[in-house]
Each structure stands twice: as C-alpha cells, then as structure tokens.
Amino acid sequence: xxxxxxxxxxxxxxxxxxxxxxxxxxxxxxxxxxxxxxxxxxxxxxxxxxxxxxxxxxxxxxxxxxxxxxxxxxxxxxxxxxxxxxxxxxxxxxxxxxxxxxxxxxxxxxxxxxxxxxxxxxxxxxxxxxxxxxxxxxxxxxxxxxxxxxxxxxxxxxxxxxxxxxxxxxxxxxxxxxxxxxxxxxxxxxxxxxxxxxxxxxxxxxxxxxxxxxxxxxxxxxxxxxxx
Amino acid sequence: xxxxxxxxxxxxxxxxxxxxxxxxxxxxxxxxxxxxxxxxxxxxxxxxxxxxxxxxxxxxxxxxxxxxxxxxxxxxxxxxxxxxxxxxxxxxxxxxxxxxxxxxxxxxxxxxxxxxxxxxxxxxxxxxxxxxxxxxxxxxxxxxxxxxxxxxxxxxxxxxxxxxxxxxxxxxxxxxxxxxxxxxxxxxxxxxxxxxxxxxxxxxxxxxxxxxxxxxxxxxxxxxxxxxxxxxxxxxxxxxxxxxxxxxxxxxxxxxxxxxxxxxxxxxxxxxxxxxxxxxxxxxxxxxxxxxxxxxxxxxxxxxxxxxxxxxxxxxxxxxxxxxxxxxxxxxxxxxxxxxxxxxxxxxxxxxxxxxxxxxxxxxxxxxxxxxxxxxxxxxxxxxxxxxxxxxxxxxxxxxxxxxxxxxxxxxxxxxxxxxxxxxxxxxxxxxxxxxxxxxxxxxxxxxxxxxxxxxxxxxxxxxxxxxxxxxxxxxxxxxxxx
Numbered sequence: 001x002x003x004x005x006x007x008x009x010x011x012x013x014x015x016x017x018x019x020x021x022x023x024x025x026x027x028x029x030x031x032x033x034x035x036x037x038x039x040x041x042x043x044x045x046x047x048x049x050x051x052x053x054x055x056x057x058x059x060x061x062x063x064x065x066x067x068x069x070x071x072x073x074x075x076x077x078x079x080x081x082x083x084x085x086x087x088x089x090x091x092x093x094x095x096x097x098x099x100x101x102x103x104x105x106x107x108x109x110x111x112x113x114x115x116x117x118x119x120x121x122x123x124x125x126x127x128x129x130x131x132x133x134x135x136x137x138x139x140x141x142x143x144x145x146x147x148x149x150x151x152x153x154x155x156x157x158x159x160x161x162x163x164x165x166x167x168x169x170x171x172x173x174x175x176x177x178x179x180x181x182x183x184x185x186x187x188x189x190x191x192x193x194x195x196x197x198x199x200x201x202x203x204x205x206x207x208x209x210x211x212x213x214x215x216x217x218x219x220x221x222x223x224x225x226x227x228x
Numbered sequence: 229x230x231x232x233x234x235x236x237x238x239x240x241x242x243x244x245x246x247x248x249x250x251x252x253x254x255x256x257x258x259x260x261x262x263x264x265x266x267x268x269x270x271x272x273x274x275x276x277x278x279x280x281x282x283x284x285x286x287x288x289x290x291x292x293x294x295x296x297x298x299x300x301x302x303x304x305x306x307x308x309x310x311x312x313x314x315x316x317x318x319x320x321x322x323x324x325x326x327x328x329x330x331x332x333x334x335x336x337x338x339x340x341x342x343x344x345x346x347x348x349x350x351x352x353x354x355x356x357x358x359x360x361x362x363x364x365x366x367x368x369x370x371x372x373x374x375x376x377x378x379x380x381x382x383x384x385x386x387x388x389x390x391x392x393x394x395x396x397x398x399x400x401x402x403x404x405x406x407x408x409x410x411x412x413x414x415x416x417x418x419x420x421x422x423x424x425x426x427x428x429x430x431x432x433x434x435x436x437x438x439x440x441x442x443x444x445x446x447x448x449x450x451x452x453x454x455x456x457x458x459x460x461x462x463x464x465x466x467x468x469x470x471x472x473x474x475x476x477x478x479x480x481x482x483x484x485x486x487x488x489x490x491x492x493x494x495x496x497x498x499x500x501x502x503x504x505x506x507x508x509x510x511x512x513x514x515x516x517x518x519x520x521x522x523x524x525x526x527x528x529x530x531x532x533x534x535x536x537x538x539x540x541x542x543x544x545x546x547x548x549x550x551x552x553x554x555x556x557x558x559x560x561x562x563x564x565x566x567x568x569x570x571x572x573x574x575x576x577x578x579x580x581x582x583x584x585x586x587x588x589x590x591x592x593x594x595x596x597x598x599x600x601x602x603x604x605x606x607x608x609x610x611x612x613x614x615x616x617x618x619x620x621x622x623x624x625x626x627x628x629x630x631x632x633x634x635x636x637x638x639x640x641x642x643x644x645x646x647x648x649x650x651x652x653x654x655x656x657x658x659x660x661x662x663x664x665x666x667x668x669x670x671x672x673x674x675x676x677x678x679x680x681x682x683x684x685x686x687x688x689x690x691x692x693x694x695x696x697x698x699x700x701x702x703x704x705x706x707x708x709x710x711x
C-alpha cells in the first residue's frame with residue numbers, strides 16, 4: 001500500500017477539492033481538506049500531516065504567505081504548490097519560499113500522484129515498498145520481476161500491471177471498466193471482456209488455483225485476496 | 229525628370245536645392261560686380277584721356293584773347309591740315325596715340341613717331357560718322373594687335389560751340405592694364421565664390437543632415453516598433469520644431485497602441501486563466517472516475533455534479549466572451565423605440581424565474597419611450613439580477629425600476645444583500661475583477677458580468693454607476709439618453 005499517508009489539501013475551489021479528495025482516498029491516502037488558510041493553520045496545529053497540497057489563490061491568506069508560515073513554524077512537511085499561474089517568476093518564488101514542488105493547473109491526476117509519491121519518498125515519511133508480497137509471490141516494482149516460490153515468472157506488461165494493481169489494493173473489487181482504464185489506458189475502445197482473457201492468462205502463469213488469489217465477482221469484476 | 233528628382237532622399241534634394249540657389253546668387257552678384265568694375269575703369273580711362281586732350285585741342289584750334297576769352301580761329305587762312313601734324317603729335321604720348329581725320333574721313337596726320345608708341349586703329353566709319361554728326365563723347369572698344377584698345381573720337385569744331393565740324397581727332401589707348409586688373413578681380417571673384425560655395429554648401433549639408441538626422445532616427449525606431457517592440461519611444465521631444473512635434477505625436481500614438489495591446493493581452497490572459505480552473509476540475513474529476521472511482525456510486529454522484537457545475541461555468545464564460553466581442557461591431561445592435569412599461573411587464577416575468585426565492589419588485593416610472601435594443605436591454609437587466617441573486621440570501625429583496633432625470637432615463641436594480649467593499653467599487657466594472665467577498669457561495673463567476681453590462685450600456689451611449697454599503701445592499705443604475 002502507498003502507506004496511508006496523511007495529506008492536507010488547501011484549496012478553495014470545491015470541485016477541485018472534491019476530485020482531489022475522492023481520487024487520493026481511492027489511492028489509499030487519508031485526506032483532509034481546508035477551504036482557506038486560517039482553517040489550514042488550525043489543522044496544522046492539531047495534527048501532523050505527511051504532505052500538503054497548497055493552492056496559491058486562497059480567499060484569505062495568499063498561498064506564498066501561508067507556505068512561509070508553515071516554514072517559519074519549522075515544519076518540514078513536503079509542500080506541493082498548486083496554481084494556475086504559469087510564469088517562471090511565480091514558480092521560482094514558490095520554490096524559494098519553501099515549496100518542494102510546483103504543479104500548474106490544469107494538471108494530470110496521474111502526474112500529481114507521481115509527485116506525491118516522489119515527495120513522500122524523499123522526505124522518508126511513508127516509504128513505499130518496492131517489493132509487494134502475497135503468499136509465495138513476490139513482485140519487484142524496480143526490476144519489474146515476479147517470482148513464485150523463488151522462481152521467475154514471465155508476464156506481459158499488461159499482466160504485470162494487472163498483478164501490481166491487485167497486489168497494491170488487496171480485497172478491492174475492480175470493475176472490468178476500471179481494470180481496462182488502469183492497464184490498457186483511458187483511450188481503449190473495445191469489448192470489456194478482453195480483460196477476462198488477461199486475467200485468465202495471469203491466473204495460469206501464477207498458478208492460481210481455487211480458492212483463488214484472484215476471485216471473480218460475478219456481474220461486477222475481480223478482486224485480489226492475498227491471505228488465502 | 230520629376231521622377232528622378234523624387235528618387236533622391238530629402239537630404240540630397242534639399243542640399244542640391246540649397247547649393248543651386250547659392251551658386252546662382254553668387255554668379256549674379258559676381259557678374260554684376262565684374263561688369264561694374266569694367267564699366268568704371270573704361271569710362272574713367274576715357275574721361276581721363278578727354279580731360280588731357282581738351283586743352284591741347286583748344287590750344288591748336290583757338291587762340292585765347294587777353295581776357296581769357298576763346299576766340300575762334302575761323303579765318304580763311306586757317307586750314308586743319310596745317311595744324312594736324314603738331315596736334316596729333318601733342319595728343320600722342322607713351323601709351324596713347326592720336327590721328328586726325330578730316331571731314332571726308334581722310335587721315336590728315338598720325339601722332340605715332342616712335343616705335344614703342346602704340347599703333348593707331350584704323351578708323352571705324354560708323355563711329356566716325358557719329359562723331360562727325362556732332363556727338364561729343366563717342367567711345368568704343370576694338371582690338372589692335374590682339375590688344376584690347378579704347379578709342380575716343382573728339383569732333384574738332386570751328387569754335388567751341390560751333391556746329392561746324394572741321395574734322396575728328398581719334399585718340400586710342402591700350403586697355404591691357406584694365407584687362408589685367410579685371411582679370412585679377414575676376415579671379416578674386418571666382419576664388420571667393422568657390423570658397424563661399426564650398427563653405428556654404430558644406431555647412432548647409434551639415435545643417436540639413438542634422439535636421440533630418442532625427443527623421444532618420446525615427447525611421448529606425450519605427451522599424452524596431454514594427455518588429456514588435458512597442459516599448460520603443462522616439463526620444464527627442466526636447467526639440468520644439470516640427471520634428472519634435474512629430475515625435476511627440478508619434479509617441480502618443482505608440483503609447484496608445486501599446487496600451488490597447490497590453491489590455492488585449494491581459495484580457496486574453498485573464499480569459500485563459502478563467503478557463504483553467506474549470507478545466508482542471510473537469511480533467512481531474514474525469515481522471516479520478518476513470519481510475520476507478522466510477523465503481524463508487526457516491527463518488528460518481530459527487531464528481532458528476534461538480535463537473536456539471538464547471539461546464540455551466542464554462543458555458544456562461546463563453547457566452548459572456550461572445551457577448552463582449554459582439555458588442556465590438558455596432559451592426560449587432562438594433563435600436564428601436566421601446567415602451568418601457570411594456571418592456572418591463574414582459575421582463576418581470578422572466579426575472580422572477582431567474583431570482584429563485586428572492587422577492588422581485590418592479591417600481592414603474594413614468595410612461596416613456598427609449599431608443600434601445602430590447603434584446604441587449606434584457607441582457608443588461610438579467611446580468612444585474614443574476615448578480616443580485618448571487619449576493620443575496622434566500623428570501624432577500626431585489627427591486628428594479630426606472631425614473632426620469634433631465635434628458636435621460638435612469639434604470640436601477642437594487643438588492644439588500646451583502647454589499648460590496650468600498651475598495652472594490654471602483655474596480656467592479658473591470659473585466660475579470662473579483663472582489664474579496666465575491667466567492668462566498670462558492671459559485672464563482674469569471675468577473676465578466678458587470679463589465680459586460682458596462683459595455684452594453686455604453687453601446688447605447690449611456691453610463692453605469694454602482695452604490696453599495698457592506699451588509700446593507702447594492703444598487704446598480706444605468707442612464708440611457710432620451711431620443
């Protein structure tokens with residue numbers, strides 16, 4: 001798992017705050033939203049966060065000022081700034097004041113996730129495991145190798161992505177649509193049961209026999225149960 | 229010819245013209261002076277010779293009485309031929325030579341005896357006959373032995389006042405000394421003219437160049453500006469001449485263009501910025517849904533509602549931008565005489581739909597016709613009511629109406645909502661301006677509504693004003709001219 005890191009989102013646009021909250025929760029983060037700078041400062045006093053996502057345009061306190069306040073309190077939390085301003089001077093100012101990263105709107109959610117992971121890794125707060133375990137199956141994210149009882153299993157990239165997704169989110173039921181989106185991309189057009197073929201191949205390769213690691217939820221999709 | 233002339237630069241043309249005029253005037257003055265000097269020397273010499281000759285002739289022709297009276301020597305025994313020789317001799321000197329002619333033009337005597345004395349020119353019958361006819365001062369110039377020679381003819385009279393002319397004395401002298409003086413004078417004139425021309429031409433060229441240098445500079449700056457650097461200015465406004473005036477006018481023009489460009493640029497940047505937030509929300513929401521949140525019905529409900537809100541916002545922004553651009557051309561405004569009573573009767577029904585739970589009250593003014601585009605007038609009022617709704621609580625009051633003021637009709641929309649901060653009031657009609665209090669409800673606009681209202685009112689030659697008190701409410705009124 002990506003470590004249940006606590007993330008504080010400071011963003012006044014409710015639609016943006018909503019998708020960030022839903023999206024990040026789905027990825028396994030614990031998310032708290034502050035709609036303005038004052039609330040954010042209150043939250044900071046109460047609780048320790050692992051990462052802050054800070055919008056520069058806030059109704060009460062300027063994002064730069066807020067960032068400086070955090071740094072003055074000697075907080076070493078990684079801060080990712082979020083803004084619609086694209087000028088280099090703004091980025092430089094943000095980074096000078098103490099932001100750790102800077103992302104401009106509109107941005108891809110995937111990119112934001114990657115930057116969050118990078119910041120968490122760098123700060124050493126919630127270290128993401130580079131190896132995932134399920135029974136005697138080991139998946140190495142760095143070498144992209146999968147072994148079962150020490151023996152190497154050859155997987156296609158699609159099969160590898162499927163197994164990675166399952167192992168990162170045990171017990172979560174994925175619909176076929178979601179699985180397609182995640183392993184074949186958002187632009188995939190075609191039958192959804194193509195995913196059944198990939199799952200079936202994957203089951204064969206990892207020697208998955210009943211009671212299976214990858215179980216079918218009829219009419220819904222698939223889920224991964226590592227303990228069995 | 230004119231075509232070739234026009235091909236030259238202004239500097240070349242002015243310089244050529246200047247040098248040409250200078251040459252012409254120097255030539256006229258020089259020639260006039262040369263001729264004057266020649267004339268002076270010529271007649272001076274002639275008069276000098278005559279003055280010398282007069283007593284000699286009188287001595288030989290007339291005898292003087294004791295009283296000093298000149299007596300005529302007209303006697304039967306007097307013969308010109310007798311005295312011709314001594315007279316000629318007496319009239320001849322080192323550089324003049326005389327000959328005496330009788331009535332028939334026959335040479336009676338020649339004064340030349342010594343070889344160094346000049347050769348007399350042969351008599352010219354035309355001038356001779358004029359002298360014989362009694363003309364006292366006949367002078368002319370001829371050439372003897374390649375030397376310019378002055379010839380004077382003096383009629384010899386029987387008595388000093390007599391009409392009877394016995395003969396003519398011809399005195400001639402070389403003009404070489406005069407010619408030399410004239411030659412020197414001419415050389416002097418040419419030298420002075422050359423120096424004047426060179427100095428004048430050079431100085432003129434420098435003056436013209438320096439006057440036109442600024443024009444050249446302006447040309448360079450214009451080229452820089454046309455490449456896109458609108459911050460360039462012509463920097464010689466300290467010249468108070470025509471070029472300085474041109475530079476000033478030019479700078480004003482460029483400054484104005486730059487300001488327009490800048491405001492356009494800012495407008496586009498602001499518009500793009502306003503697009504960014506809804507687009508971010510849409511992109512992010514869709515991505516989150518596709519990544520798997522689509523499997524969670526509550527997330528789908530929440531995110532799709534948000535996306536719908538953002539799309540509505542985009543559409544509204546799009547319409548406002550279109551509205552602003554449409555107002556740029558007056559052909560899109562069709563003004564007709566509008567009965568305000570009828571107009572508001574129709575409008576109030578739609579306004580009530582738009583106002584949701586707010587109370588909308590219409591306070592009618594006097595019966596009046598206004599020349600306006602009904603469509604645009606409703607858009608103005610819709611925008612104002614939309615704004616009022618955004619800034620009032622449910623159950624709040626919105627009052628609209630009109631009244632007559634001199635030459636104008638004043639239409640207003642007022643509410644009892646949160647009001648506008650005093651520091652925001654001067655800016656609320658600027659495009660994309662958003663006051664601090666404007667986002668309390670979370671459904672932000674782009675800040676274009678009021679600037680659109682202002683543009684639409686101004687398209688009707690009217691003006692718009694805002695009055696507001698924080699916590700008490702806002703009144704926005706606009707005046708349209710009557711007829």
